[in-house]
Amino acid sequence: MTECSKSTNRILRILNKNKLIAAPLAGVTTPPFRKLLRKYFDGLIYTEMVSVEGVRRKADRTLSYLSITESDQPIGVQLFGSKPEAYTEAIEVVQDYIKAEFVDINMGCPVKKVLKSGSGCAMMKDPVNSGKIVAAAKKALGDVPLTVKIRLGWDKKNLNYNEMIKIAYEEGAEAVTVHGRTKTEMFSGVVNYDLIADAKANAKLPIIGNGDVVDVATYEKMLATGVDGVMIGRGMMKQPWLFESILNGRDPSGYMTYDKLYELIKELVRNEKIYKGEMFFLETVKKYIVWFLKGMPGAAALRNKLYMCPTETEMFVMLDEYFGRLGQSTMCSISDDAVG
Numbered sequence: 001m002t003e004c005s006k007s008t009n010r011i012l013r014i015l016n017k018n019k020l021i022a023a024p025l026a027g028v029t030t031p032p033f034r035k036l037l038r039k040y041f042d043g044l045i046y047t048e049m050v051s052v053e054g055v056r057r058k059a060d061r062t063l064s065y066l067s068i069t070e071s072d073q074p075i076g077v078q079l080f081g082s083k084p085e086a087y088t089e090a091i092e093v094v095q096d097y098i099k100a101e102f103v104d105i106n107m108g109c110p111v112k113k114v115l116k117s118g119s120g121c122a123m124m125k126d127p128v129n130s131g132k133i134v135a136a137a138k139k140a141l142g143d144v145p146l147t148v149k150i151r152l153g154w155d156k157k158n159l160n161y162n163e164m165i166k167i168a169y170e171e172g173a174e175a176v177t178v179h180g181r182t183k184t185e186m187f188s189g190v191v192n193y194d195l196i197a198d199a200k201a202n203a204k205l206p207i208i209g210n211g212d213v214v215d216v217a218t219y220e221k222m223l224a225t226g227v228d229g230v231m232i233g234r235g236m237m238k239q240p241w242l243f244e245s246i247l248n249g250r251d252p253s254g255y256m257t258y259d260k261l262y263e264l265i266k267e268l269v270r271n272e273k274i275y276k277g278e279m280f281f282l283e284t285v286k287k288y289i290v291w292f293l294k295g296m297p298g299a300a301a302l303r304n305k306l307y308m309c310p311t312e313t314e315m316f317v318m319l320d321e322y323f324g325r326l327g328q329s330t331m332c333s334i335s336d337d338a339v340g
């Protein structure tokens with residue numbers, strides 16, 4: 001059993017400077033988006049989840065998920081997989097390639113493709129194997145901190161978050177993130193703050209609360225559970241500046257001017273073009289732009305036109321016209337509806 005004293009816990013040291021953490025988001029927290037986040041956030045960011053099987057085989061596509069730059073720090077690599085020995089090999093490869101500062105194990109993903117291999121939230125159904133995985137990962141990582149991300153349990157009848165947190169602690173993890181929903185709930189309903197508070201009250205290691213944090217009120221509500229840190233996922237897809245606004249005590253809606261938002265979009269386009277190349281960047285940036293504009297005046301009509309745009313030039317003609325109409329200094333007023 002590894003002792004995890006408060007003074008030496010490296011996650012706590014980061015959280016003492018910045019209580020917010022950027023969640024791992026598949027297809028979103030890629031290098032270009034992380035670069036954008038860094039304008040508003042110097043806390044801990046996770047990569048999207050990366051398959052240990054792909055990493056141990058050194059599959060090109062999987063290894064591309066591991067590209068990390070200096071500006072990414074502090075960054076954690078999130079891994080998923082269901083075999084302890086695969087973690088041992090994969091972590092060797094990860095550390096050979098990039099020397100990750102933190103590694104996280106995904107035990108919360110509810111997506112069928114991931115569950116089918118016994119990974120993600122399926123691991124909460126097999127605490128014994130999960131313990132072996134945490135132990136194997138910790139052994140392979142040595143001094144590098146390990147974190148684990150879970151849900152409350154498989155369903156309401158199987159709420160085993162306290163058991164999973166205890167196992168993570170005993171096998172050497174330095175923190176556990178708890179998404180306050182079960183696997184069955186997926187992303188529906190409201191996050192369960194009482195059970196997150198219960199997880200924190202029973203834990204011997206730092207707990208990071210996750211779920212539905214999108215503004216100052218929801219951030220404070222999550223902090224009121226007693227958690228040591230607060231992880232934000234979907235909120236940053238729509239408003240990547242929300243880390244800065246929340247830490248300044250202001251809501252993300254109304255925080256940006258329209259011209260600043262347009263500058264941000266242009267920057268993301270430049271970042272994506274470098275990362276994905278001329279052939280493939282356009283569809284990805286359209287996805288982000290639609291998220292950023294959601295709830296703004298005329299955004300629904302613009303969305304349809306945007307998806308039809310065949311070239312970057314045409315896209316910018318449309319966006320120039322749109323942002324030109326909105327004016328330079330008006331504050332962006334964005335409604336609170338969730339990312340679709």
Ligand SMILES: Cc1cc2nc3c(=O)[nH]c(=O)nc-3n(C[C@H](O)[C@H](O)[C@H](O)COP(=O)(O)O)c2cc1C
Nearest residue numbers: 023024025026048049106179211212213232233234
């Ligand atoms: C598009 C998308 C991709 C996600 N990818 C991952 C992932 O790679 N690893 C993971 O642990 N969770 C993933 N999640 C879950 C989030 O990290 C987070 O736990 C969840 O969205 C709840 O937080 P939120 O309410 O702040 O979004 C993903 C969620 C979304 C919406």
